[in-house]
Amino acid sequence: MNETSQNNGNMKIMRLPTVKRLPTYLHILKQLERDGQKFVSTTTLINELDFKPILVRKDLFLMGISGKPRTGYDLKELIAAIENYLGWNNIDEAVLVGAGALGSALIGHKPFEENGLKIIAGFDVDSSRIGRTIHGKKIYHLSELSEQVQRTGVRVGIITVPWREAQKVADILVAAGIWGIWNFSMVKLKTPPDVVCHNENLAGGLAVFSVKLQKMREALL
């Protein structure tokens, strides 16, 4: 069995560009399901997207399911396959460190909870934030993190602190036994190889947007 053979559910092939597109598909598929559709073809799926159908077929192939010529894919089956692939059918609990502007937002961001990531508590060192409740989640002092992580068995940590503090917080999370870190700070974290560390590059997004804006401005001159 080689890399291009069908995915059997055990050994999962991971292509990052594909994985990034999956939530977009999932969102549209769920809408179609609410509309009462039973089947979907790649051509109809990409109606609201600017992908090519063949790209979608390649992506769906990795989910390990197959469609029927003329009818397309079974909608329910497809949704289940994507959710299973993403692991969004079972919930990961997470703690969040850094209850500033961005952290407060993510604590209350509904799509995360709907997609398998449940933030159970926030942590900070700023005394004006500690003890408060943000979007229903309690904020504790960072010194309590280790004990709480160990007691609750939480496996995921989200870092939304200023960049100067990020590595320090990562070290605390790792020491507490966390398995994965979703890092929203600017810095590349140093973590042991058995801890999953994923950087969310918001500044990179702004950079792309800025350059696109400039391009357009030049074109209009």
Add this chain to the structure above:
Amino acid sequence: MNETSQNNGNMKIMRLPTVKRLPTYLHILKQLERDGQKFVSTTTLINELDFKPILVRKDLFLMGISGKPRTGYDLKELIAAIENYLGWNNIDEAVLVGAGALGSALIGHKPFEENGLKIIAGFDVDSSRIGRTIHGKKIYHLSELSEQVQRTGVRVGIITVPWREAQKVADILVAAGIWGIWNFSMVKLKTPPDVVCHNENLAGGLAVFSVKLQKMREALL
């Protein structure tokens, strides 16, 4: 002059993967500058990154500057070149629509303001939010957006509303004469070709993180 020839500042070559890395470089370069360094080589720059030096050189080449063998790049010149390329040396003013959890965060997110994007006001339709001040920015009713955009000459709109409302808001922004939209909602917006529209795919980030986590879990079994 072809695509691979040196960028002369007028006609700017845009490679998205490069653009996404620029803020990371910029951040480290500014730290080095604060430390009193005058020059930087690609080898030292990537000390805290996991890129290859040749990748950095290729990226910097697009900035239209050149370094000196043995000494590297002039730090000040390099920082200025990147900031100029990104347009982060002059400020874009923006309005934000959707003062929910995520919107409130972005309104107060310092790195945006430090990097050329100044949010001047927020808009919403929820009466409990209107009239409030979030991180120093006033929240107005959406119906006031058009008049305010036209009066202030703001050119950029940020969308942080639930996905059902996103297209409606985009239409309002376009009608008000905005040039660019930074879209944090799930949906692909339909906008005229002369409006720059950039989608920030947070769910895609979560998807990649989720899959990485699962991979690690499988590996540990």
Add this chain to the structure above:
DNA sequence: TAGATTGTTAATCGATTAACAATC
């Protein structure tokens, strides 16, 4: 059957990496 759609195989495109000559 006819035709839309899937899935396979090959071609293209673009980004990263490697090798190495040029240079201070």
Add this chain to the structure above:
DNA sequence: TAGATTGTTAATCGATTAACAATC
């Protein structure tokens, strides 16, 4: 000079697109 580093040219790698046969 010797050696580190830049910048060029070529090779590799991976993702997207194209062409088309298989299928219901």
